[in-house]
Amino acid sequence: MSPLKIKKGATSHSAYELRPTFSDKEEQHTLAVLVENEPGVLARVIGLFSGRGYNIDSLTVAEVDHLGHRSRITIVTTGTPQIINQIKAQLGRIVDVHNVNDLTVEGPSVERELALFKVVGTGDHRIEAIRLADIFRANVVDSTLESFVFEITGTSEKIDAFAELMQPLGLEEIARTGVAALSRGSDT
Amino acid sequence: MTKAMTGAKMVVQALIDQGVDVVFGYPGGAVLPIYDEIFQQNHIQHVLVRHEQGAVHAAEGYARATGKPGVALVTSGPGATNAVTGLTDALMDSIPIIVLTGQVPTFMIGSDAFQEADTVGITRPCTKHNWLVKETDKLASVMHEAFHIATSGRPGPVVIDIPKDVQFATGKYTEARQVETHYAPQVKGDMEMITELAKAMETAKRPVFYTGGGVINSGPAASQLLRELVAATGFPITSTLMGLGSYPASGDNWIGMLGMHGLYEANMAMHDCDLMINIGARFDDRITGRLDAFSPGSTKAHIDIDASSINKVIKVDIPILGDCAHVLEDLLNVWKSRGRKTDKENVTKWWHQINEWKKIDCLSFKQEGKVIKPQYALSRLEELTKKHDRYICTEVGQHQMWAAQYLGFEDPNRWMTSGGLGTMGYGFPASIGVQMGHPDALVINVAGEASWLMNMQELGTAMQYRLPVKQFILNNERLGMVRQWQELLHGERYSSSWSESLPDFVKLAEAFGAKGIICDNPDDLDDAIMEMINHDGPVLFDCLVEKHENCFPMIPSGKPHNEMLLGENADVANAIKSDGAVMV
Secondary structure: OOOOEEOOOOOOOOOOOOOOOOOOOOEEEEEEEEEEOOOOHHHHHHHHHHHHOOOOOEEEEEEEEOOOOEEEEEEEEEEOHHHHHHHHHHHHHOOOEEEEEEOOOOOOEEEEEEEEEEEEOOOHHHHHHHHHHHHOOOEEEEEEOOEEEEEEEEOHHHHHHHHHHHHHHOEEEEEEOOOEEEEOOOOO | OOEEEEHHHHHHHHHHHOOOOEEEEOOOHHHHHHHHHHHOOOOOEEEEOOOHHHHHHHHHHHHHHHOOOEEEEEOOOHHHHHOHHHHHHHHHOOOOEEEEEEEOOHHHOOOOOOOOOOHHHHHHHHOOEEEEOOOHHHHHHHHHHHHHHHHOOOOOEEEEEEEHHHHHOEEEEOOHHHOEEOOOOOOOOOHHHHHHHHHHHHHOOOEEEEEOHHHHHOOHHHHHHHHHHHHHHOOOEEEOHHHOOOOOOOOOOEEEEOOOOOOHHHHHHHHHOOEEEEEOOOOOHHHHOOHHHOOOOOEEEEEEOOHHHOOOOOOOOEEEEOOHHHHHHHHHHHHHHOOOOOOHHHHHHHHHHHHHHHOOOOOOOOOOOOOEOHHHHHHHHHHHHOOOOEEEEEOOOHHHHHHHHHOOOOOOOOEEOOOOOOOOOOHHHHHHHHHHHOOOOEEEEEEEHHHHHHOHHHHHHHHHOOOOOEEEEEEOOEOHHHHHHHHHHOOOOOOOOEOOOOOOHHHHHHHHOOEEEEEOOHHHHHHHHHHHHHOOOOEEEEEEEOOOOOOOOEOOOOOOOOOOEOOOOOOOOOOOOHHHHOOO
16 A cells, blocks of 8 residues: 555546457547646657657647646547557556546547748739638738738648648748647536 | 755655665765765665666566565666666566666756766656656655555656755655655456456356466465465466466466467467456567467456556457456455356366376476486476575576476565566576575576676675575576577577687686586586585576577467477477568
């Protein structure tokens, strides 16, 4: 028996789906990982993915609870159901990790990403760019006579679509934040 | 009440509070304040090793033989990097150890200072958890949490990196009971799953228990409960290399170790069973052989404390997440309350089949002529030492497999071997750790000459602390397992697998002040072994054995359990196809 005080509610029932699923088809999952905001915790998570050969499609991290000393890491990853279950179990094994939630399977969720686009051009291209930006509800956050910086928020697919349209209109640079995601409804 | 003290004193105080009585270590510039505190107290004995790798393996040996966490103390830079092999070894075999590393002072971190290394960066993938402590006020709570994390859940190694200025500075000492932690792995298994397993046991026609190191890590209660369950059901039981001793080798239901060099009957039972009950093992590749042909017709249950071990390589039908002892207790209760039912008729038939396989007698060998067979040497060692209060360590290679095959283990915590990482050089320092934990026991390290030379400097440690460890070296002047694989896989081209310029082991022992014994004649072997046992001090036993002996039985890589190579008459040259050859 440990002499240490175990925080109430720390011993939870397993969150992992231990029954095997037999599909070999690759799936994309969004995982929300609540971690202790300690130095090195991001290195542990990234090291796990590189060390065991898993994919990272997108990763975002920021402190979400200053007093509680918690950060939230949102990872979008791809793999067979068996690999996805392994990733969740391996993440759960990291001592600094409090919770692993698979937003893709645990009911509906919302996902958003923010991106900044620098589009350089004059004449028709410039007019077309601002017209499309309006359709996509992108905001102009910086402007010169031959350039715009657009700010756009939405799903990753929407940002991909916007990028494709801007490409022939003088798209020079993109900065994307990666995915932030929450489950829908009142449950946390 | 919080007391103020220096960081160095906190380290020693926390070790005392955690019940530590021995620390294996090697001093250096960045840990001098801690060594100064060790000098000024009498609670903890420090064992000065000759190399930091030896310190970590000794801590591992101590932990495995006593069931308590092992502690090592090393300096910054090279001290820490030398500890890495031991840390990885402990991670692979789930051994609870705490390694304290010195670090350059906080204000010099990142400046490429003398003996600076990014210890937490280097050890992150080879520890269960690690810390760089930058504030003295946090040092004591990190120390206490480190013991908790190393020993709870799936055990493992942890590293605490302590900069020298943190050791000198004064801060508040935190008692263990004041430390809060969120780390509390689930130990109780799901009762629905346990009931499902009990039901499967009631109807199983060809059941087998497949147990591993998790049973030993779970503590003596788990081994006791396992024995009760096996006796109550009458099912056959096999074990991995790591799990030897949890069920006694002399037990009625024991069918021997399984795996690549496991017994024929154990592997055949695994292949043909209809219910496999995995308790604290992890379907390692040494166990499973070819995955798509692994026990094709069985329902598989898996009890493990680590969720990531379940469904990692083998998909299981009845997963139970929990500690072995807790789950076994519940399983036994459920099974009893349901009326202790088994399919006796079919289980009896199953035993008849297993007894047929046993008749193959896969470990038989012929000791002929004047050259000692390694199997004979170990059979004699078993015969002459089994009545003793005995602990066995090994190095890695053929001798390790022969030791597992020919020595019998009656109790847990009696068998210390590097299973997952396969670390040559593990056994000698581990035997030192075991002897520190059990000063009056007979501690034997079964070694190969090549493995033993990897950490031979520890003979100085054994002499300094008068640790009567017996080094039983099966000397074939070869890297025997490498040679065997070259014979099987690489057209008998023995590239760099023989040992030239070997030392005279008797003189080597004497140079350190130890006793050396050489034996090359089977007729002299018993007397020589008795001389080793009866000598009160470290002994180097140079047992010259047959140089070209192969280790059988063997599941060649890429093959399933029911295609074992059985012995000298096997078709060794064509045993491994190209798809199997890429595997190690």
